[in-house]
Amino acid sequence: MKIEVIRTENLTKHYGEIHAAEKVNLQIKQGEIYGFLGLNGAGKTTTIRMLLGMIRPTRGEALLYGEKADPGNTELWNRVGHLVEIPYSYPELTVRENLEIFRRLRLLKDRNVVMEVMDKLHLGRYKNMKARNLSHGNAQRLGIAKALIHHPGLLILDEPANGLDPAGIVQIRELITDLALNHGVTIFISSHILGEISRLATRIGIIHEGQIVRESDVAQLESSRLKVLHVSTLDNQKAHEILIHKGYASSHLPDSSLELPDESAINHPEMISALLASSGLPPVRIAVDEEDLEHFFFRIIQKHHRQS
Amino acid sequence: MKKIKAALWMEILKVRRTKIFPISLYFFIFIGIMMGFLMFVARHPEIANRSATLRTKTSFLPGSDWNAFYELIIQLVLTLGVVGSGVITSWVFGREFSDRTVKDLLALPVPRSTIVLSKLIILFVWNILLSLCFLAATIISGLLLQVPGWSGTALTPFLVTFMVCAILNSLLIAPVAFIASAGRGYILPISFVILILILTQLMFVGLPDFAFWFPWALPAIFSGVAGEVLPSPGYISYVIFTLTVLAGFFGTIAWWWYADHK
Numbered sequence: 284m285k286i287e288v289i290r291t292e293n294l295t296k297h298y299g300e301i302h303a304a305e306k307v308n309l310q311i312k313q314g315e316i317y318g319f320l321g322l323n324g325a326g327k328t329t330t331i332r333m334l335l336g337m338i339r340p341t342r343g344e345a346l347l348y349g350e351k352a353d354p355g356n357t358e359l360w361n362r363v364g365h366l367v368e369i370p371y372s373y374p375e376l377t378v379r380e381n382l383e384i385f386r387r388l389r390l391l392k393d394r395n396v397v398m399e400v401m402d403k404l405h406l407g408r409y410k411n412m413k414a415r416n417l418s419h420g421n422a423q424r425l426g427i428a429k430a431l432i433h434h435p436g437l438l439i440l441d442e443p444a445n446g447l448d449p450a451g452i453v454q455i456r457e458l459i460t461d462l463a464l465n466h467g468v469t470i471f472i473s474s475h476i477l478g479e480i481s482r483l484a485t486r487i488g489i490i491h492e493g494q495i496v497r498e499s500d501v502a503q504l505e506s507s508r509l510k511v512l513h514v515s516t517l518d519n520q521k522a523h524e525i526l527i528h529k530g531y532a533s534s535h536l537p538d539s540s541l542e543l544p545d546e547s548a549i550n551h552p553e554m555i556s557a558l559l560a561s562s563g564l565p566p567v568r569i570a571v572d573e574e575d576l577e578h579f580f581f582r583i584i585q586k587h588h589r590q591s
Numbered sequence: 592m593k594k595i596k597a598a599l600w601m602e603i604l605k606v607r608r609t610k611i612f613p614i615s616l617y618f619f620i621f622i623g624i625m626m627g628f629l630m631f632v633a634r635h636p637e638i639a640n641r642s643a644t645l646r647t648k649t650s651f652l653p654g655s656d657w658n659a660f661y662e663l664i665i666q667l668v669l670t671l672g673v674v675g676s677g678v679i680t681s682w683v684f685g686r687e688f689s690d691r692t693v694k695d696l697l698a699l700p701v702p703r704s705t706i707v708l709s710k711l712i713i714l715f716v717w718n719i720l721l722s723l724c725f726l727a728a729t730i731i732s733g734l735l736l737q738v739p740g741w742s743g744t745a746l747t748p749f750l751v752t753f754m755v756c757a758i759l760n761s762l763l764i765a766p767v768a769f770i771a772s773a774g775r776g777y778i779l780p781i782s783f784v785i786l787i788l789i790l791t792q793l794m795f796v797g798l799p800d801f802a803f804w805f806p807w808a809l810p811a812i813f814s815g816v817a818g819e820v821l822p823s824p825g826y827i828s829y830v831i832f833t834l835t836v837l838a839g840f841f842g843t844i845a846w847w848w849y850a851d852h853k
Contacts (some may be wrong), residue, residue, distance in 0.1 A: 335698045354848055358823040362700045371691040376610045384604065387597040388701050429695060 285312040286348070288469040289334065293343035296329050296493075303329040306343065311435075311471060311486075316463045318484030318501075319473040320580065326493040327473040328368055331441050335365055337490040339364050347437060361389060363434035366443055370426020374415030378425055378530045381414055382432060389433040396432055398504055403458070418445035427455065431462075438462065440472045444479055454536070456483055477576040481505075489583055496587040509574040509582075512543040512552055516564040525562050526555070540568070594701045598709035602683070606713060611682055615675060619725040626667060627732025630660050634739070656740030657733065661749040664729045665814045668722055668753060670788065672760035673807065676718045677784030680764045683710050684771035684843075685780060694852060703847040707768070708749065714764045722757035726750075752814050759810040759832070765839025772846045801845075803828045806835040 289311040296304040305324045311317045321327045328346060332338040334345050334460065336354045345352040350359050372381045382397045401407045404424040409417060417425065423446045428439060438459075444452045462468040474480045487504055489497040499507070516522040519539045526533040526541065531548055533541050548555050552569055559566055574582070606612050619812075632638050632653040675839050687693040696706050771780040794802045795811065802808040803824060809832045812824045 299596075332852065337694065337697050339849070339851060354697065354703055357700045357702050361700045363698060365698060367694050369691075371695075373605060373692060374690065375610075376604065380604060380608075384601045385695070387600055388696075388699050390593055390597065390700050 285314060287311070288313050288315075288348060289317075289471060290346040290349075291330075291334070291343065292346075294330065294333055294340050294345055295342040296326075296333060296338060297341045302493045304333065304340075306491070307493075307495055309488065309495075314463055314467050315486055315588050316459065316470040316472065316484045318480035318487040318488055320475065320477055320480055321387070321473070321490040322475055325475075325490045327475075327490060328441055329367075329493075330490065331367060331439055331471075331473060334439060335363070335367065337367070361433060362436045363439065364430035364433065364437070365439040365441075366426045367439075367441045369445065370412035370423060370429070372417075372422065372425055372429075375413060376418070377411050377413055378421075379410040381425060382428055382559075385429045385432050391433055394500065400428045400432045403431065405454070419496060420448055420451050423447055424451070427458075434466075435468070437469045437471070440470065442474055443472065444476075449560060452479070453462045455461065459483055477580040481576055489580070491584050491587055494587075497583050504579075505573075508576070508579045509544070509572075510549050510571055512545075512548045512555065513540060513568070513570050513572050514543065514555060514559070514566050515540040515568040516559060516566050518564055522559055522562075522564050522566075525559065525564070529558060531555075594705050595709060598701055598705050599712065602709050602713040606683075606717065609682075611679065612717070615679060615721055616724050619671065619675065620728040622667065622671060623725045623728025625659075626733045627661060627728045627736050627738070630655060630663070630733060630738045631736040633659075647708050655738070657738055657742060658740065658745060660729070660733055660738050661745065662816065664726070665749070665752060665756060666755055666816050667729075668725060669760070669801045669811050669814065669816065670722070671725065672718070672722060672757060672810070673763070673784060673791070674722050674789055676760055676764050677767050677780065677787075679717055679721075680714055680767040681771050681777045681784070683714055684768050685774070685777040688772070688775035689777060697852055698846075704844045707847050709841075711765065711768060714768070715761045718759060718761040718764065722753070722760075726753060727782075749798040756810040756814050762832075762836045763807060765836050765843065769838070769839045769842040769846060772843055773850075784786065804831060808831040 287310055289309055290309050291309045292302055294307040294309075295302075307326070307330055309317075321527075329338060333340050334347065334352055336356070338350045347359060348362060350356055352359070358410070373384070375385070378401065379397060382400060386394070398407075401410055404427060405467055406421065406424055406428060409421055414422065414425065419480055423443070427440070427443060430440065440459075443459075447455060459470055459472065463470050463485075470508055472480065472483065481501055481504070484501055486500050487498070488495050513536075514522065519535065519541055523533050523535065523541055526543065531543050531545050533543050536542050543549070543555070549571055552571060556566055556569055687696065697703060767780050767784060767848050770783045772778070774780060791802075791805070791811065794805055794808055802812060804827070806828075809824055809828050812828065815823075
């Protein structure tokens with residue numbers, strides 16, 4: 284049975300009237316890649332900082348490997364690597380020196396780990412460059428290198444793809460997947476981009492206004508996305524009238540093509556195709572399209588708004 | 592031991608790589624040399640008379656021999672020490688917040704208290720080093736510019752007073768470290784140091800009796816530069832001083848430990 288690496292119980296943080304996090308309950312098992320999704324200011328970073336003992340909860344508690352996430356629990360922190368928001372390094376020090384500091388602060392005896400992590404993050408050619416002269420993407424890589432240098436069992440990453448170019452994003456995605464699948468590392472990764480997270484995560488939690496509003500496996504999440512049938516003919520107005528006459532909830536899209544949300548239409552597009560063909564309007568395009576992830580994300584948030 | 596060694600290594604590397612370290616050394620040496628020149632000018636009124644500013648400055652000197660020079664050096668280390676230690680403390684602590692590097696120091700096998708302790712150790716050593724550079728620069732410039740009345744017997748008590756003042760000033764970095772941490776940057780601690788400097792001066796001029804209760808006045812009272820206006824400090828002054836340093840030290844550790852690091 285896989286051990287529970289992260290567990291939060293009613294984790295709450297209030298700043299006066301502002302409820303930055305409200306009864307956040309998480310259970311994340313070893314080897315999972317947990318995507319923590321939310322808009323800016325939703326409570327992602329506050330939750331992450333509570334997981335790392337940087338902020339004291341108003342109520343509730345955060346447990347990592349069954350131990351309280353407390354600043355004094357120093358042995359625990361060698362099992363955890365973290366990147367919180369934009370990574371900053373000592374600007375007057377080189378990439379190698381910045382990493383050497385963390386090798387020592389992590390009490391690692393093996394001097395080669397600095398070189399290894401630089402190679403892993405493609406930072407070798409910048410090793411003697413001062414951190415202040417690094418590009419945003421390479422500064423981000425250096426932040427991730429600091430989080431990985433001690434081979435942690437749990438990696439907490441707050442928006443790690445920030446500032447990376449497309450190649451960098453792919454590289455980090457592959458690295459994270461490799462760590463989870465081949466090395467059993469548990470990954471807790473936050474983002475405000477569902478499309479990015481859904482490519483990586485095995486499970487996703489959506490936080491909004493400090494509360495978890497949805498939590499599910501990625502597969503389950505995929506099936507929750509709305510589906511519609513899109514149809515295009517040579518005369519969309521006439522096709523629309525035929526479909527309405529047959530009881531379908533057809534509507535026009537801005538490009539005049541038709542959208543049918545009916546379950547029967549989605550499950551049997553061939554029936555729609557046959558119906559239109561028999562009326563002399565065979566479809567030039569017919570496809571079942573899934574709601575895009577961003578739309579899905581906003582729908583979940585709006586639903587939460589309506590309920591609250 | 593491994594943990595404090597790792598934290599000290601980090602702080603030494605950061606200080607070595609920063610420009611403020613050599614600049615602070617050069618500045619203290621420069622001021623020391625200038626003090627030698629001031630004594631030289633005091634002995635040569637024909638030079639002082641060419642400039643009203645110089646004439647005013649030399650008129651404050653109690654004389655132009657080594658005893659007067661020693662007194663000037665003590666006065667300078669009292670003021671310069673507070674400013675110097677304040678600036679470097681603001682930098683060592685404040686930069687972690689201004690550069691936002693502090694968040695990487697909070698969830699490590701090395702405890703936060705060890706990080707704070709290593710910073711305070713480095714600051715103490717740095718501050719003593721600045722005082723020694725200033726001392727060496729003043730003595731060497733005084734010898735080269737042939738300040739008259741060199742006395743070996745007066746040197747020892749002067750050195751003892753100088754070093755005690757330097758150490759007392761260096762211990763007062765702890766409350767400044769707390770202000771820099773709680774203020775999360777440079778501005779608050781530097782403003783605090785300026786305020787302290789003004790308060791100390793005002794106290795000696797207007798409220799000499801209150802100076803015994805003011806920890807930043809202890810080095811000056813101990814040195815005797817205020818003359819007969821203020822006798823030697825009593826035990827209460829030392830108690831208040833010690834409590835202030837301890838409050839600064841434990842306050843800084845408590846702040847790093849318990850404050851929310853947003």
